[in-house]
Amino acid sequence: MRIPLSTPAALLITGTVGSGKSTTAQAIGGLLRKDAIPHAVIDLDALRNAWPSPADDPFHERLMLANLGAVARNHVVAGAVRLVVAGVLEDLAQRPLYEQAVGMPLSVCRLPLDLADVQARLHRRHRDDLEALNWHLQRSGELDAVLDAAEVADVEEGVKAEQTPAQVAQAVVRAVGWTS
Known part of the structure; x- marks a missing residue:
């Protein structure tokens, strides 16, 4: 399914630590810039980077979602029609909270x-x-298994070590229908 480039839409790039989420998001931003599509690239790790974390929220999920909502609204007010978000979504039940935070339809690509x-x-x-x-070595295997079980993604775009960020970005935008 192709999403018209003028239609507001958000994309969450998810995966285990070290899978290339942030790098891919930046490369997608480059593709959107080249096509003159107003957009923003948002790294969820930056939105949760605070210490200490509450005992019941070790990854600062609540703080990150509150910040994501504010940052997404500000980017939309500034003219962004596409939001490219890099981060980890571990639980399908949390997905509506991410979509609510970005305020527009959300696709998830693992x-x-x-x-x-x-x-x-x-x-x-x-x-x-x-x-x-x-x-991170310990977490990579744990998180990969969590993501396998969670099935949070609309699409999965397998990454090969020899692929460039631009190649991965091209494959992801095709997979989610963001091609021009």
Whole structure:
């Protein structure tokens, strides 16, 4: 299904840590810019980055959703018709909260990637921080299993280690009907 480029729409790129969510979102932003489509790229990790987290909300989900709502509204007021969101959605029951926060129809695309490739990326990313590396290596497998079970995505766009961010972005926009 093709979504007209003038129709407001949001896309959440989800996947395990190290799968390329933020990089893909930025690359999609580049494609939209090239096509002169007013848009915003929003990284959910930045919207939840606060310490400490409440015991009943270790990943600051409530804070992130409140911030997402405010940021999305501000971008729409500024003229954005497309929102590209990078983050983790672990629970199908939470999906309506994300759509409500962005205030427009939301598509979800998961980026599955072989865990060996994820681990190689994490080793590069956290080569100077052993504590962060160990946490992310542990979390990558856990989260991948959670996402397999949760089935939150409308589409999955498998990523290969040799693909460029631009290639992944092109595949994702085709898969969700955002092609020009």
